[in-house]
Structure formats: structure tokens, C-alpha cells
Amino acid sequence: MRFSFNEDQWLLAETVREVLDKTCPPDAVRAAARADASARPGPAWRALADVGLLGAHLPEERGGLGLTPLDTVLAYEETGWFAVPGPLVETAVAAPLLVPAEHHERIAEGTLIVSARPAGSPYLPDADLAGLVVAGATVAPRESVTLTPRASVDATRRLFTDDLPAPNESAPHTGSIPADGGPAGEAAGSAAFERAALATAAQLVGLGRRLREEAVGYARQRRQFGKVIGSFQAVKHRLADVAVALEFAAPLVYRAAYSATHDAPTARRDVSAAKTAASRAAHLAARTALQVHGAIGYTDELHLGLWLNRVVALRAAWGDDGPHRARLRAALLDGPGPAAPRLP
Template sequence: MKFSFTEDQRLLADTVREVLEKACTPEAVRAATRDDRPGPAWRALAEVGLFGAHIAEEHGGLGLTPLDTVLAYEQTGWFAAPGPIVETAVAAPLVVAVGQLPEIATGSLIVSARPAADPYLPDADLAALLVAGSALAPADGVALTPHGSADAARRLFTAELEAAPDDPAAFDQAALATAAQLVGLGRRLREEAVGYAGQRRQFGKVIGSFQALKHQLADVAIALEFAAPLVYRAAYSLAHGDPAASRDVSAAKNAASGAAHRAARTALQVHGAIGYTDELDLQLWLNRVWGLRPAWGDDGFHRARLRDALL
């Protein structure tokens, strides 16, 4: 199958990248680990219409498909944009009441959502609406219990909510968007590692000249180049109603998760001891990878679903 993105699809991604370059600097992401949440990136994405991308035009959205937005979600990963973006923009429009769609499209209604089998609601303290599977509950009056999170800009909570079975379309589209974010994160980490390897010196040479390090960085590049087409294929399958779309989503999420994890480990090793420090911006992307890997189905879930689909 020959496939390429359209000019409009690339333009949306370029627009998201342009606004996030200004609104989602490392300083802004770091501020979101403290109190500035969801932060200026949320407002910027609302202004370009990303929250209404999957909402029909008659409800104030753009009426786009997952194939139209997958590149844009890569950009939200590249910048580690904080807030429940996937939960609000991708999962929620498929399960909330029609009357709430215009509020989502403008970004004024923040939604925290989780699969039925997952206990944790991301960024639930910001949300006005909580979704567990396909069950909805207003956040007012629901007691939230905070839990430790690998990513301080993506806080986790549990709540006394009775989950309903997952909406299959909402789950798959959220898993796909998360996979796209992981690809974007992996590419950002690769760039950070390559850049640092060209500057850091040991034994009188830049470490990027060492053969062993070249091999590690090449492995990261290969993993990302194999994962990205699987993500795009899953987006194509969802957009065209392919009966095997869930299989393709699981293949994409599993590959993107593994590639981003490899990129994170390699970037950390390239930076050495300084990579563990909170002061280094690298931590922002490392933590987001570790926070998103279990989101919308962990590696074990998607491997099992892929196995069942194939066998």
C-alpha cells in the first residue's frame, strides 16, 4: 500500500509545533510540575482547535479523523505538553453527552479519563468531568486520592467510581494518540542524546565518535523508524473503519512504547550521571515516557491483544 500524509495533515502538525515552540518551553513544562497546570500549552492547543479536532463541525469541532491528527499528537509528545490532552480531546468526545462537546472543543471542559481496568485518573485534580471506561461522573463531590507518579506534570489519582466497560472506539483512539506521543518523545530524546554526544568529551574525544555509542544511537533510530509506520498504519485503519484496527493499534502502542523506552534509556546513558538530575531538561521527556508507557493499555495488555488477534 502506498501512503503519504496530505498537505492539510502536515499543516495541522506544523501549526501545533509552531504554537508549542512558544507556549511549551522546558520552563513551562517544569512549571507544570509545580502549580501552573495545565499551563499555557493547553490554551495554545485550544486556540488552534486540537481539542475539537475529533468533534463534528455542528458541535463546534473540525470533524477530523485519527489519521488527520496523528502527526499533531507526535508534536505534543515532542514538547511533553502537560495536561490530560488525549483524555480530553480524543477519549472524551466519544463518550460524553452531545451538549458537552462544544465545551470540550474550546478546551474549557477538562476531562480526566481512564480505561475500565486502570485504577488511575491522570490530572484528575484539573478535571470537571471524570470518565472510567464509559461511565461518567462530575468531578464535584468526588474525593480524589493522590498517588505517586513518575511524571510530576502528569499527576495520578484514584476515586470511588464504578467503571463501565470501555467504549472500544474511545480506547483505541486514545491508545493510538498516546502511541503517537511516545514516538514524538522518543524522537526528542534521540535528538537530545545525539546533540549531547557531539559535545561531551572523554579521553580527548567527543563521545559521539565512540563506536559503541554510535551503535546504541543507531538502535534507537531504527526502533523509532520501525514504530512510526505502525502508528500511521493504525491511524489509517481507524480512519477507514478497518475490522483489524484494534490489532493495528496494539501493534502500534507496543512498538512505540518499546522504542520510546529504548530512547529514554540510551539518552540517560549518554548523559551519564547528570541525566539523573532534576535540573536537566532531559528529565521532562524521560518522565513523560515512563508516565505514558502504561497509559491506555500497558505493554503486556497490547502484546496479549495482538497475540489473540493473530492466533
């Protein structure tokens, strides 16, 4: 298959990059990690509403743009590059398929934030910011739900558990992919999972590219034995491996976006391939960036930790490597594999 993105798709991505460059610098992301709910997610959220990304997947009659996953996949790469705080994928990608239509205009306007969790996951990301929380078949106002803070590797993506009824008491561990089936509500939940996993994969590609750029820039400055470390063959090879991994992962993400847009029979398989490849490439980029920077990469002196922690957080979001690889293997070797986690 050969295709290229059209001018409008590139323009949306460029517009998102421009507004985030102004509203979401690393200092703003770091500030969001320290701020309480009243100061999060910050000006980047308002900017994304203004350019239409929050309502991109909503129909025009409900204040949205009526765009497809293929139209927005490049834009979600940019949100990964900048590590935008807040439950962006949950609000702008999953929620349009899960919450009642009367809430859609507020999502597009940026005045309603939604936190959602797939079946089998106990965690609601950034639920303290949300006006609505979605768990299984339940859509509830946040103030009616008891939230319990949990430890999160990413301080800009806080995690909470809730007291809502579990959609399936026998649901497997976090990130697992239970069997599909059921009425239209379950179909919407399954579609929400696929699209959220795809958008998260795009964010991981953006994160990987940002980490590679940070590593390359540092390798051109740091000196050892009288030479910049970027001149050492071992460092060059590690950075080249990252570049190769990202260049292989990105087309899989684009293929998954194409398949989701055109309802291809391989769409679920393609999403799992994209999420797996993007997760592994971003993880390699994170490890390499930390190795290039050395111990200083752990410190607050640099912003590297913002992207390192986001990679760890998003690898586990919307299906981790294990279940996606299992579904991909089943699709390739045994025919149609098990379905994705649902938000019925």
C-alpha cells in the same frame, strides 16, 4: 499499502509545533510539575484550543473540526515531543466519544478538561484539573467525586483514584484487555480506548524522537579522553539502534491511524502493534539518552527527566505492553483476539 500524508495533515502538525514551541518550552513543563491545579496545564492548553486540536475529533456543528485519527496523528507526535502537560488524550480523543454532546463545545474551546480511565485501571490522570471525570459507565462532575492523590513517576501527569463504582468488580489488573461485547455505550467506550491508545502511541514516537535528539546533541558536546563521545563506536551504535526502532515504530502508528480512520477489520490489531512498537522504541530512546548523559541526566540541571518520566507514564497508559502484545499475538496466530479495555 502505500500512502502519504496530505498537505492539510502536515500543516496541522507544523502549526501545533509552532505554537508549542512558543507556549510549551521545557521550563514551562517543569513549572507545571510544581504548580497547583489553578496554574495547570498552562498556556499550551489554550494554544491547542486556538489551533483546533482540542476539538479536532468533534463534529463541526459542535464546535469541532470533524477530523479523523489519520488527520491528527502527526500533530499528536508533536505533543509528545513537547511533553504537553494535562490530560490531552483523555480530553481531546477519548472524551468526544464518552461525554454527552452538551459538553462538546466547551472541550473544543479549551474550557472543559476531562479525565478518563479505561476499565481495569484505578487511575484518573490529572483529575484535579478536570471538570468531568469518566469511569466506566459514569460521567460525573469532578466536584462530586472524592479524589485521592497517588504517587506518579511523572510530576506533570498526576494520578488519582476515585470513589466511583468500578465498571466491573472482577476487572483484571491495570492495563489488561477484557472481553468485548455489549450495547452501543460499550462500543463507544471500546472505540475511545482504541483511539486514545493510538494517540498515546503517536506521543511516544514524538517523545522518542525528542530524546534521541537530546542524546545526539549531548554526544556532540561531551568529551572523554580528549574526544567527543559521539565519535565512539559504541555510542554511535546505540543511537543508531534508537533511530532504527523509531523508524520502524512510526509507520506502524500511521498504519493504525489509517486503519482506524477507514474502519479496517484489522484496526484493533494495528493499534496494539503501534502501541507496542512505540512503547518499546521510546523506552529504548529513554535508556540510551540516559546512558549517553550519564548521572547528570538524573539532575534538575538538565530537562532530560521531563521526557524520561513521560515515557514511563505513557507506556502504562491505555494498555501497557503485556495486554497489547497478547492481543497482537492472538490476532496473528489465533484469529481475532480479545477486545480492548472500555470506558462504557
